[in-house]
Amino acid sequence: MGQTVSDRKVISFENIKIACKSCSLVTLCLPMGLDPEDMERLDRIIKRSRPLHRGDHLFREGDSFQCLYIVKTGSVKTYAPSEDGGEQVLGFHLPGELIGLDAIENAIHNCSAKILETSAICEIPFSHLEELSTSMPSLQHQMYRLLSREISQDESMLTLLGKNNAEERLAAFLLSLSARFKRRGFSPFDFYLSMSRHEIGSYLGLAVETVSRLFTRFQEDGLLEVERKHIQLLDLERLESVSKRTLGNKDRVQST
Amino acid sequence: MGQTVSDRKVISFENIKIACKSCSLVTLCLPMGLDPEDMERLDRIIKRSRPLHRGDHLFREGDSFQCLYIVKTGSVKTYAPSEDGGEQVLGFHLPGELIGLDAIENAIHNCSAKILETSAICEIPFSHLEELSTSMPSLQHQMYRLLSREISQDESMLTLLGKNNAEERLAAFLLSLSARFKRRGFSPFDFYLSMSRHEIGSYLGLAVETVSRLFTRFQEDGLLEVERKHIQLLDLERLESVSKRTLGNKDRVQST
DNA sequence: CTTTTCGGTTGATCTGGATCAAGTAGAATT
DNA sequence: AATTCTACTTGATCCAGATCAACCGAAAAG
Numbered sequence: 122m123g124q125t126v127s128d129r130k131v132i133s134f135e136n137i138k139i140a141c142k143s144c145s146l147v148t149l150c151l152p153m154g155l156d157p158e159d160m161e162r163l164d165r166i167i168k169r170s171r172p173l174h175r176g177d178h179l180f181r182e183g184d185s186f187q188c189l190y191i192v193k194t195g196s197v198k199t200y201a202p203s204e205d206g207g208e209q210v211l212g213f214h215l216p217g218e219l220i221g222l223d224a225i226e227n228a229i230h231n232c233s234a235k236i237l238e239t240s241a242i243c244e245i246p247f248s249h250l251e252e253l254s255t256s257m258p259s260l261q262h263q264m265y266r267l268l269s270r271e272i273s274q275d276e277s278m279l280t281l282l283g284k285n286n287a288e289e290r291l292a293a294f295l296l297s298l299s300a301r302f303k304r305r306g307f308s309p310f311d312f313y314l315s316m317s318r319h320e321i322g323s324y325l326g327l328a329v330e331t332v333s334r335l336f337t338r339f340q341e342d343g344l345l346e347v348e349r350k351h352i353q354l355l356d357l358e359r360l361e362s363v364s365k366r367t368l369g370n371k372d373r374v375q376s377t
Numbered sequence: 378m379g380q381t382v383s384d385r386k387v388i389s390f391e392n393i394k395i396a397c398k399s400c401s402l403v404t405l406c407l408p409m410g411l412d413p414e415d416m417e418r419l420d421r422i423i424k425r426s427r428p429l430h431r432g433d434h435l436f437r438e439g440d441s442f443q444c445l446y447i448v449k450t451g452s453v454k455t456y457a458p459s460e461d462g463g464e465q466v467l468g469f470h471l472p473g474e475l476i477g478l479d480a481i482e483n484a485i486h487n488c489s490a491k492i493l494e495t496s497a498i499c500e501i502p503f504s505h506l507e508e509l510s511t512s513m514p515s516l517q518h519q520m521y522r523l524l525s526r527e528i529s530q531d532e533s534m535l536t537l538l539g540k541n542n543a544e545e546r547l548a549a550f551l552l553s554l555s556a557r558f559k560r561r562g563f564s565p566f567d568f569y570l571s572m573s574r575h576e577i578g579s580y581l582g583l584a585v586e587t588v589s590r591l592f593t594r595f596q597e598d599g600l601l602e603v604e605r606k607h608i609q610l611l612d613l614e615r616l617e618s619v620s621k622r623t624l625g626n627k628d629r630v631q632s633t
Numbered sequence: 634c635t636t637t638t639c640g641g642t643t644g645a646t647c648t649g650g651a652t653c654a655a656g657t658a659g660a661a662t663t
Numbered sequence: 664a665a666t667t668c669t670a671c672t673t674g675a676t677c678c679a680g681a682t683c684a685a686c687c688g689a690a691a692a693g
Binding site for chain 3: 590
């Protein structure tokens with residue numbers, strides 16, 4: 122109990138706490154680009170929880186904002202619950218991705234975050250982070266970049282929902298996952314979907330049935346192979362072309 | 378030429394340059410909450426251009442990112458152009474609102490910003506701002522808040538596009554404008570739309586014709602009075618209820 | 634003043650994807 | 664091993680909103 126987070130001489134199986142500097146995500150995570158000394162200072166304020174399980178909440182809409190969260194392993198969804206029990210999925214978060222940035226403004230979470238599969242999560246008390254960043258220009262810069270990136274991503278999502286039809290949306294979604302897995306050293310062609318069809322539909326503004334039908338069609342067209350949660354992308358290039366035919370692009374995939 | 382921006386003893390009609398401390402937007406703009414001394418320091422890095430006109434670009438997608446922009450008077454739209462000449466409108470920006478936050482990450486603008494009506498714009502070199510914020514915790518805090526707010530706004534837009542039908546979207550849009558005008562000391566009931574029906578449609582993921590028909594219907598239902606760009610909201614409460622009936626809400630407006 | 638242009642409106646029709654309905658198969662529970 | 668339960672799939676139908684088409688009227692251009 123008196124032991125601080127950074128004392129990790131004892132490694133227990135249940136409580137793996139890897140410092141940033143030895144974490145494989147260091148090149149795409151918050152500490153990216155910090156010099157060793159700064160990284161050490163940041164490291165000291167990060168808490169590493171024991172693994173969380175499917176269905177656990179990191180936080181709920183309305184909770185007071187204390188920490189930012191980073192996925193170390195596993196995956197997390199964020200969503201805006203609506204009164205009638207429904208939800209709008211706002212994002213799926215893979216290792217190295219920051220969660221909770223939308224809560225800084227009024228210190229209240231305005232979405233909920235739920236674990237999709239057993240995950241390790243790093244927890245960063247925001248007040249400490251902010252304080253630290255006043256004396257660490259490189260950390261401040263990194264925060265600006267990450268916040269800005271989140272805005273860019275949301276904007277491209279707005280474009281996707283505003284202009285693209287169902288098949289374009291699903292293709293773009295799969296390609297985005299593929300690219301993100303690739304950056305993390307996983308196969309970009311062969312992966313497991315930790316989210317349900319329903320959640321994919323919500324994220325893309327589509328009904329479950331539409332998502333299901335599209336998977337079937339993509340498979341018939343030879344674009345991919347899907348069985349339950351396991352998906353293999355067979356033709357990234359064609360998937361790419363499916364994701365961005367808005368008008369006039371007549372090289373349709375024939376399903377005969 | 379040797380005269381600095383803060384020397385404004387000579388006031389010319391064409392070149393009105395009001396310091397932040399005497400600007401009416403100070404309570405909702407970037408310098409919000411800064412103490413007088415900090416505000417003065419921020420003030421010195423802000424450039425105030427002569428008025429820009431409808432159709433002028435603040436920046437275009439692909440431009441290198443140098444400055445953030447703040448609307449002082451008038452209005453601006455941001456949009457993502459697509460190859461085929463189309464565009465996705467990403468936002469409409471009113472006085473006090475910051476433009477360009479999505480460009481920080483890779484120092485390239487990934488959307489374009491176009492003036493909707495004659496507007497005065499403040500220009501803030503980001504490198505200076507960032508530098509200043511390292512020595513001004515309150516400014517850094519304000520930047521975090523504004524970036525976070527942008528994310529929240531984009532997320533509620535995602536929800537709007539993902540879950541709400543055409544009439545809910547338009548009602549929500551009008552209410553958002555109304556609230557923002559109100560905060561700025563303008564009438565929340567009676568204002569001019571500086572954007573075209575087409576731009577509203579693009580922003581809301583709807584066809585122009587749908588927007589036009591909805592205006593007509595809302596008018597028939599007594600919710601508002603609209604003539605060309607001039608709009609009067611007659612019943613904010615009912616508009617509110619229109620904006621959030623997703624399912625089951627049966628108190629439909631009868632158009633008889 | 635006349636003509637053109639362009640933004641907006643209105644009507645008619647069409648369709649992508651929602652909704653409704655039924656069935657299937659894995660995984661969890663007994 | 665039997666029984667839920669839940670996620671997913673597939674088919675049939677429907678409808679909100681897109682698209683197509685025609686027209687109108689304000690404002691800009693000649």
